Amino acid sequence: MTTEPRHPHLLKMTDPPTIVGHRCVTCERVAFPPDPYGCEKCGSPASTFEQWDLEARGSVQAVATVHRHHRSTPVTPFTVGVIGLVGGPVVKAIVEGDSVVVGSTVEGFLTPGEQDDDGNVIVDLHFRVVQ
Amino acid sequence: MNAPKLLSDRPVFVVGIGLHRYQRRSDATYVSLGLTAVREALVDAGLEWTDVEAAYTGTALLGMGASRIMLSRLGATGIPMTQVENASASGSSAIAQACLEVASGRSDVVVALGVDKPRGGLGAAPGEAGINNLEGGSVVPFTHFALLASEYMNLHEVSDEQVAKVAVKNHRNGSQNPFAQRQKVRTLEEILTEPISGSLTRLQCCPVGEGAAAVIIASEDGINRLQIDRSRAMQVVASATKTEGLYGEGVGIDAALTAETGAAAFEEASLGPSDLDVLEVHDAFAIEELLYAEALGLCQPGEAASRIESGDFDIGGSCAFSPSGGLLAMGHPIGPTGVGQVAEVVRQLRGEAGTRQQSDARVGMAHMVGIGAVCVVHILRKP
Ligand SMILES: [Zn+2]
Numbered sequence: 337m338t339t340e341p342r343h344p345h346l347l348k349m350t351d352p353p354t355i356v357g358h359r360c361v362t363c364e365r366v367a368f369p370p371d372p373y374g375c376e377k378c379g380s381p382a383s384t385f386e387q388w389d390l391e392a393r394g395s396v397q398a399v400a401t402v403h404r405h406h407r408s409t410p411v412t413p414f415t416v417g418v419i420g421l422v423g424g425p426v427v428k429a430i431v432e433g434d435s436v437v438v439g440s441t442v443e444g445f446l447t448p449g450e451q452d453d454d455g456n457v458i459v460d461l462h463f464r465v466v467q
Numbered sequence: 468m469n470a471p472k473l474l475s476d477r478p479v480f481v482v483g484i485g486l487h488r489y490q491r492r493s494d495a496t497y498v499s500l501g502l503t504a505v506r507e508a509l510v511d512a513g514l515e516w517t518d519v520e521a522a523y524t525g526t527a528l529l530g531m532g533a534s535r536i537m538l539s540r541l542g543a544t545g546i547p548m549t550q551v552e553n554a555s556a557s558g559s560s561a562i563a564q565a566c567l568e569v570a571s572g573r574s575d576v577v578v579a580l581g582v583d584k585p586r587g588g589l590g591a592a593p594g595e596a597g598i599n600n601l602e603g604g605s606v607v608p609f610t611h612f613a614l615l616a617s618e619y620m621n622l623h624e625v626s627d628e629q630v631a632k633v634a635v636k637n638h639r640n641g642s643q644n645p646f647a648q649r650q651k652v653r654t655l656e657e658i659l660t661e662p663i664s665g666s667l668t669r670l671q672c673c674p675v676g677e678g679a680a681a682v683i684i685a686s687e688d689g690i691n692r693l694q695i696d697r698s699r700a701m702q703v704v705a706s707a708t709k710t711e712g713l714y715g716e717g718v719g720i721d722a723a724l725t726a727e728t729g730a731a732a733f734e735e736a737s738l739g740p741s742d743l744d745v746l747e748v749h750d751a752f753a754i755e756e757l758l759y760a761e762a763l764g765l766c767q768p769g770e771a772a773s774r775i776e777s778g779d780f781d782i783g784g785s786c787a788f789s790p791s792g793g794l795l796a797m798g799h800p801i802g803p804t805g806v807g808q809v810a811e812v813v814r815q816l817r818g819e820a821g822t823r824q825q826s827d828a829r830v831g832m833a834h835m836v837g838i839g840a841v842c843v844v845h846i847l848r849k850p
Contacts, residue, residue: 343599346600347601369598369599369601376713377713398615398617398621400610400665400666400667401665402610402663402665403664405605405607406607407604414605416602416610418614418617418618420716428600428606428614430602438617460601461601
């Protein structure tokens, strides 16, 4: 049995955790999520990309608490934020705690969630407000 | 390359409109829904099915090969039939193809219809692209728009109640439309109950049901040869389609894409936002009407909420927004939606919209966006 990120190519289980994006060597565009196909800015194939680590820290641009969801997880209500990472890209992720507002500075943390059919623990990246 | 100005060189007109009411999924087959709309459009135009030279069917949910099993029941005339899929803009793109076919001179009379039945889930291809994200499926479309609402309301100091007034207006308009899925007047208090995501409540999210809509597109030659009533023929003066470009990080893609597509349509028509009397806008979620009012240039950034409150976008205001009830009240059965918008604009320009008539309407726009992201805009004018 393992403990792994839901999508291992997006996230490194370092302390603090690291988000993995890509950088196009040709046009220098940094993007998240890392794309397996090609660059939306210059058209270079993904084979020319380099992996690009992004700090899991940023500023909340928008926030919404979800009251209805079509799956049993995450359990409602949960809160989703649009987070402008300090490294440039914008991500959407679950933000825990009641104090998040637009403009909050947030940091990522690893949260072990559901288990898959083989008992492996799936780890997600959530964010929380930096006090 | 200089694109030929097809729509001005060989003008095209909507000469017939027909709808099947948008409604919750029922036992009716899509064939009966579609035939209802096409038969009504033929009667409206005073045409026979044998006058129609080609058909484009906008559908996103039915699966392959929807057209012939349906339209051959008007007579298996052997005309070319093509399904058009462009997510929520499928019907709009069917109209774009029909206009192109008539403007090119290939045909004089073409039908564009939209028909769909919900089958549970949208089956959207981008979800199959193998590109995963951090949120692990927690951000569905209504939360995407709830987040846009959060950003907008924070930036422009707009309240939940102000956004909800879009839904009050569109439900009121829908109550006057016999083809609308939701035909009840709703109070602000009713709109604000039943939270779904962020500030969005159930009645600020469009219902996705079933239905059908059809329009018949014709050339001048077709109108003359078939003696179609010229006074009820409304000209299509712009047909613009764009897909999402690469905008800056954090820029709302939906509004940016709409701004680009709207600008292209206005340029093609040699018209501007102040010329619009009627606007059928993609209001799948209430916040969108505010975003697109500004993106299309009908008011300044941050001004849309106060313009709604002032009644300026009501029927009887400077530009009637979604007089049909929009996606919020008329409904969003996917394939039909964009065709139903054009049918409403035509009805308004003809002066046949009854109790929801925008007085002296001369120019109208129909605007759809779809997953992908795509945006399709048509402008129609009373000749
Ligand atoms: Zn590049």
